[in-house]
Structures are given as structure tokens and as C-alpha cells.
Amino acid sequence: MRTLLYRFSGQRAAVASLAFLVLLALLAAAAPLVAWALGADMTAVDLYHRFAGPSLAHPLGTDELGRDVLVRLLYGARVSLAVGLIGALAASIIGTLVGLGAGLAGGRVDSIVMRFTDGVIALPLLPLLIVLAAADPTKLGLPPGFGRGSEGGLLRIGIIVALVGWTTVARLVRGAALSLREREFVLAAEAQGASRLRIAFVHLLPNAAGPIVAATALAVGNVILIESVLSFLGLGIQPPAASWGNMLTNAQDMMLSAPALAFYPGLLILATVVACNVAGDGIEAALDPRAETGRD
Amino acid sequence: MNRGLLTFIAARVVQTAIVLLLMSLAVYLLIGLMPGDPVDLMIAGDPRLTPDDILRLRAVYGLDQPLWSRYIAWLGAALSGDLGASRLYARPVLDVMGPFFLNTCVLMSVSFALSVIVAVPLGVWAARRPGSIADRAANAFAFAGISMPVFWLGLVLIIVFSVLLSWLPASGTGRGGGGAFDAVRHLMLPVITLTIHETGVLLRYVRSAMIETLRQDFVRAIRAKGASAGWVLWRHALPNAMLPVITIVALSFGGLFSGALVTETIFAYPGMGRMIYDSVMGNDFNLALAGLLIATVLTLAANLAADLLYAWLDPRIRIGGAR
Numbered sequence A: 001m002r003t004l005l006y007r008f009s010g011q012r013a014a015v016a017s018l019a020f021l022v023l024l025a026l027l028a029a030a031a032p033l034v035a036w037a038l039g040a041d042m043t044a045v046d047l048y049h050r051f052a053g054p055s056l057a058h059p060l061g062t063d064e065l066g067r068d069v070l071v072r073l074l075y076g077a078r079v080s081l082a083v084g085l086i087g088a089l090a091a092s093i094i095g096t097l098v099g100l101g102a103g104l105a106g107g108r109v110d111s112i113v114m115r116f117t118d119g120v121i122a123l124p125l126l127p128l129l130i131v132l133a134a135a136d137p138t139k140l141g142l143p144p145g146f147g148r149g150s151e152g153g154l155l156r157i158g159i160i161v162a163l164v165g166w167t168t169v170a171r172l173v174r175g176a177a178l179s180l181r182e183r184e185f186v187l188a189a190e191a192q193g194a195s196r197l198r199i200a201f202v203h204l205l206p207n208a209a210g211p212i213v214a215a216t217a218l219a220v221g222n223v224i225l226i227e228s229v230l231s232f233l234g235l236g237i238q239p240p241a242a243s244w245g246n247m248l249t250n251a252q253d254m255m256l257s258a259p260a261l262a263f264y265p266g267l268l269i270l271a272t273v274v275a276c277n278v279a280g281d282g283i284e285a286a287l288d289p290r291a292e293t294g295r296d
Numbered sequence B: 001m002n003r004g005l006l007t008f009i010a011a012r013v014v015q016t017a018i019v020l021l022l023m024s025l026a027v028y029l030l031i032g033l034m035p036g037d038p039v040d041l042m043i044a045g046d047p048r049l050t051p052d053d054i055l056r057l058r059a060v061y062g063l064d065q066p067l068w069s070r071y072i073a074w075l076g077a078a079l080s081g082d083l084g085a086s087r088l089y090a091r092p093v094l095d096v097m098g099p100f101f102l103n104t105c106v107l108m109s110v111s112f113a114l115s116v117i118v119a120v121p122l123g124v125w126a127a128r129r130p131g132s133i134a135d136r137a138a139n140a141f142a143f144a145g146i147s148m149p150v151f152w153l154g155l156v157l158i159i160v161f162s163v164l165l166s167w168l169p170a171s172g173t174g175r176g177g178g179g180a181f182d183a184v185r186h187l188m189l190p191v192i193t194l195t196i197h198e199t200g201v202l203l204r205y206v207r208s209a210m211i212e213t214l215r216q217d218f219v220r221a222i223r224a225k226g227a228s229a230g231w232v233l234w235r236h237a238l239p240n241a242m243l244p245v246i247t248i249v250a251l252s253f254g255g256l257f258s259g260a261l262v263t264e265t266i267f268a269y270p271g272m273g274r275m276i277y278d279s280v281m282g283n284d285f286n287l288a289l290a291g292l293l294i295a296t297v298l299t300l301a302a303n304l305a306a307d308l309l310y311a312w313l314d315p316r317i318r319i320g321g322a323r
Helices: A002-009 A012-029 A031-038 A069-105 A107-122 A125-134 A149-165 A167-181 A184-191 A196-207 A209-232 A244-253 A259-287 B003-032 B038-045 B051-060 B067-079 B093-128 B133-147 B150-164 B179-214 B217-224 B229-251 B253-266 B272-281 B285-313 B315-320
Strands: none
Touching: A002 A012, A002 A259, A012 A031, A012 A069, A012 A259, A031 A069, A069 A107, A069 A149, A069 A167, A069 A196, A069 A209, A069 A244, A069 A259, A107 A167, A107 B003, A107 B229, A107 B253, A107 B285, A125 A149, A125 A209, A125 B003, A125 B253, A125 B272, A125 B285, A149 A167, A149 A209, A167 A196, A167 A209, A184 A196, A196 A209, A209 A244, A209 A259, A209 B150, A244 A259, A244 B150, A259 B133, A259 B150, B003 B067, B003 B285, B038 B051, B093 B133, B093 B179, B093 B229, B093 B253, B093 B272, B093 B285, B133 B179, B150 B179, B150 B253, B179 B229, B179 B253, B217 B229, B229 B253, B229 B285, B253 B272, B253 B285, B272 B285
């Protein structure tokens, strides 16, 4: 663990990315505080001060309804980070179970499961996600109000993304399980009569934890991107709740009059996703001593 | 052509057909989850319908049948070339889809070709000296390309090139008598958007595959024999590095289609992605179903082609038989 931290801290870009993500999370957590300090509300409409430039009262100006852009961005950060974490965690849990199962079972089961995984990876996911996001939850036997409201929306998007996002983790875990299965300590456990379940969760899982963590970190960035696309297309987080994606939907209509509105949310998505990817790469590199370290 | 290769091809084709069949069922069930059904839409559109009419309409459309028998009926019709009529356009689905399909093919193939042309040399150049300034620049570009939301990139390009500079049109195809030059001008922004994204994806894989290959013993052996750096790089390392890249390219085809959907929506470009989006939003069940299936067929075909190409390039695969 010490060496791990040391190896991670040796990568300046990864450390900076992690610092950025922590800062963003803190700011997002403080969103109500910022709103209170500025005397602005996320949804308070002020038609007399539309498209205002940056000022003391509105550090990043106001949007087409006179709402404070900074406050909305911070609330959007809450959405993006929450969906990113929920989606990535759910996806990695599914992926871990699938990968462990396939790796342990081996043989025919393994090859069928992995074919299926490859098939899901190759699919044009966005069109399918659009249909899923437009689906009527009552047809699945869920309560009519499911996925409405702000928390419900987060959960709904998290689930939808997890349904397609588990594949990378599954492949990684399956690979790790296959190679670990033949190692002496697993054979020893088997010889002592440990059940398959015990081998999977007590012996294989902790040893495969590294790649799982790295893949989850990388998945967070991906999930944030997918959430922003769905929200942009009007299928994700619904206004008046703010998300970086749906802020851009409105901004597209105002492109001619207020290009700045289209600038900030996109820049934040870009920065956040880059940070997740760089941090994830950093974790991966710290775990794998053979991975390239910049110098060959 | 030996027998091993033929068996391999046959096995892959059969496999693809099975996957396609399963996908059609999955997509059919998925579309069934969309809110309402065709008769609900008619009820909403015509207040004079009586409950008796509604029952009769449901029978006419087969909506009183269980789901699986509806799927079988649909599959039978689809296999004989009848995909039903589009609700939004009031024409057969196949007629509606033709032009959209063509537009998407143009957008995707041009962007794909451009991104290969940019990503391969750039990736090789970056991998030559990992950690150098060139490598870092290429890596940063790849990261930006992957992490940038495609729709935002499109918006920024529109703001810069259409709004501020007024060099290029922001939407449409220009197929309205503007001539070939105008059509190309309309294609430029969507193609640039999709190319930047796809280049980022490919660049990362080309670079890491090249770095991996350049570390292998055979490269050192060739170097030791006194081959020039360029000869080693392009003649020996690149072909070997291309094998894993081909697989990745095929797997990223679905992603390319997703990117095309977003690009088409931003630029109001009439392609398949935009058509699928509009049909889902407009409750056009037949059109959405057909669009999703065509997208799946395209992706599976790309995967199949990559598999066959791989087998042709790497004899170990075909001698080993179908894995």
C-alpha cells in the first residue's frame, strides 16, 4: 500500500487530476452554501437580469432566464459526480460478478459469457440508451413515479448506464480470475475443500481488486460523458434541475446571442472526464510496475 | 484458400447470424418498453373512437396477441422485406430509411478514413520515443479527443466557424441545388467533429500497441542487424502492431455510430442516428425498430469483417481454428 501511494504520487498529472476531482467534489457539496452566499437560487428566475455579464452578484453571469450560472454549474457538478459514482460502482459490481463467474466456471460457460460481453461492447450503445431512457417504467412493473424527481432521475440514469457499462470490468476480472485460478494459493484453498463461492470472494476478489479499482475510475469518466449526452438530448436529468448536459441543450438555442453559456458546462465536462481518465491511468500504472512510466 | 480458413469463415458467419437474431429479439422487446402503443396514439388523436373500436383496432394490429407471437409475425414479415410503415412519414420504412442511411454512410466513412490517416502515423511517431515531447503532445490530444463530449465539440465548432467567422454552414446537407461544392461545405463541420473524436480513440490504441511491439525481442534483433530506424518502425513494427489495432477498430465501430448520432443531431444532418432519435421521440415504433436493427447489422458486419481480416493476416488464428 505504501509503495502504491508512492508510485501514484510519482505521477504529477495523476495527482493533479485527483486534486481537481476532490476540489470539484468539495465545491459541489458546498453548492447550497455558495447559493446562499450569493443570494441566488438554482431555479430563481429573474427576467430583468437575463444574459448578464460577470459581476460580483453573479461571478459567471446569468442565463436566458436570469438564473445564476455559477450556482447552476455547481449543482450540475453534483449531478455529474453522483451519476458518475453510482453508475460506475453499479457497473463494476455487475462486471465483477460476471467476470468472476466466467473466470471460475471456465470452459463453455466462459466462452459463451465472453462472446456475449464482446457483443455488448460492439453494439451501437447510444441509440439503445436513448430507447432505454425513453422507456416507460410502468411496463416493467415499476411504480409510475419511478425515475421522476431529482433523486429518481439520478438513480434512473445510473441504472441505465450501468446496464451497458459493465463490460470493461467483466473482461478485466475474468482475465485476472483465469490467471489466479492456477496459482498455488488458490489450489491450496481448493485442496482444503474451500467452496467455489469462498474461493471466488475470499481468494480471487481481493487479489483482483487493483484492476477493478482502476477500471472503475476510468468508468466514472465514461459514465459522466454518457449522462451529459443523454441530458443534452433531453432524456437525462430534467429541467429545472441543472446538469451540465441539459444546460448545453438550452445554450444551443442561444448560440448566436450568448456563446459564453455554451462554453462553461462543456469545459467542466471535459476537465472532469480528463481528470477521471488521467487519475484512472495513474492508478493502473501504480498497480502495474511493468506499465510504461514515461521513460523507457 | 485452405480448408481451415473456410471453416473459420463459415463458423463466424453462422455466429454472426445467431447474434443478429438474438439482437432482433432484444431490440423488439426494448421497443415494446416505449410508452404507449400505436392504438394509444390513435385514441389520443381521435376522441370519437368508442371502446369497441379500440378493441377492434387492437385486434387488427395484432396487439391483443402475446408478445412472442407478435415477434414471430414481425420477424416473418421483416425477413420477407416488409418492415412496416413509418408513422411520422406515412411511407414504408425502407423508403424512408434509404436517404438517411446513405447520408450516414458518407459521414461515417469519410470521418473514419480521415481518422485512420491521422491516427496511425501520429501514433507511430509518438511511440518512437515514449515520454518525449511529441509523445506527450499526441497523448494529450488523444485524451482530449476521448474526453470531450462530442456535442460540445460540435457546438464550439459551430460558434467559431459559423457564428464568429461565418466560413461554414452550421446545419443541413446542402443537397438543394447548391452543387457538389456546397454539399462538401456542409459536410465539413460534422466530419471534423466526428474525426477529432475518433482520432483520439484510435491514436491511443495505435500508440500503446506500437510501444508494446517495439519492446519485443525481434525488434531488437532487427536493430542489432543494423536496419535503419525508419525501416524497423514502418516495415517490421507497424504490421505487427496493427493486428490488435484491427480488433479494437472493429469494436469501436459501435462507438463511431453513437458519435455519428450526436453529430447528426447537433448539425441537423439527416442521417440514421438523427432518424433513430426522432423516431424514438415521435413514437414511430416501426422506424425506430428498423433503424436500431440496421445500426446493429452495420456493427456486426464491421466486426465480422475485422475477424476475417485478422484471420487472413495472422495465420496462427486460422490454423488454430475457430476459438
